[in-house]
Amino acid sequence: MIKKVGIPRALLYYQYYPLWMRFFKELGVEVIISNPTNKEILNEGIRNAVDEACIPVKLFHGHVLSLRNKVDYIFIPRLKSVNNGEFICPKFCGLPEMIKCSLKDLPPIIDIEIDFLKSKRSLNNIILQVGKYFCSDEKQIMKAYHKALTEYKNHKELFKIRENLKDKKKNILILGHPYHLYDTYLNMGIIEKIKDTGIHILTPEMIDEGDINEQANSFEDKLYWTFARKLVGSTLHAINTKGVDGIIYISTFACGIDSVVVEIVEKVIRNGSNIPFMLLTLDEHSGEAGVNTRIEAFVDMIKWRDNYENNLSAHG
């Protein structure tokens, strides 16, 4: 019988889903992704996660619960490091434990550890470990992984900016973790709302990774967190290419990483440019009307600056 693996549509699903989905499918596994976030998933997540967790982690709980009776396994890797020499948020390391403690009667969890600080050989071992849940042939597992990796790289290429930003009337860079930017329930469709005003949107995923790294490496301090490197590198790229008219950072309440990264990003913008900057911090109580008002005001201010450039402060 074909086995089913559940992947919660939350956290780094938004970055790695082409890789994970293709890998499992190549091994003949049926992949079930939880539904896009909705009120019920959010409420279940809030009800079942520890109070101190950030909203994306609470949401992850809700997505796992929604898969509970539909799959044979749930894939919750323990992510320690996804780039050599860097770390990601500690919440990702403890995610499988958090889920097992908070949620009962779950199917078996595939909770292998992914740690790029270890050797390439151990990465191959990790891939074999996951694959062996479904297939005993090591060659076939590695073949599935290489196909998945190619699909993932192609997918990243599709995101890249193809047009010249200077040809666009106005551009806004939207910063944030992938699950802040692409979970449209969590962020209340901010990206679409801004696009509807005629403004072109740029996200870190659309900037060439080589450019981001080059800019991040030029930063005065070493950036040890993957999220920080990506967001600071994207900000510096936007400033140095003079390609954007505004920068919005989407964060969520109780994000420990952002409490530091936002401060760095804001300092970089203020020291190196006069680009307007706005921070939107969302939580489960954020009202859509308030978010809409702030977006409208920010967009209006960017448009008005064309006429009154010398009179309007970039920073409120």
Ligand code: SF4
């Ligand atoms: S980076 Fe922030 S939002 Fe993401 S899991 Fe960690 S604390 Fe939560």
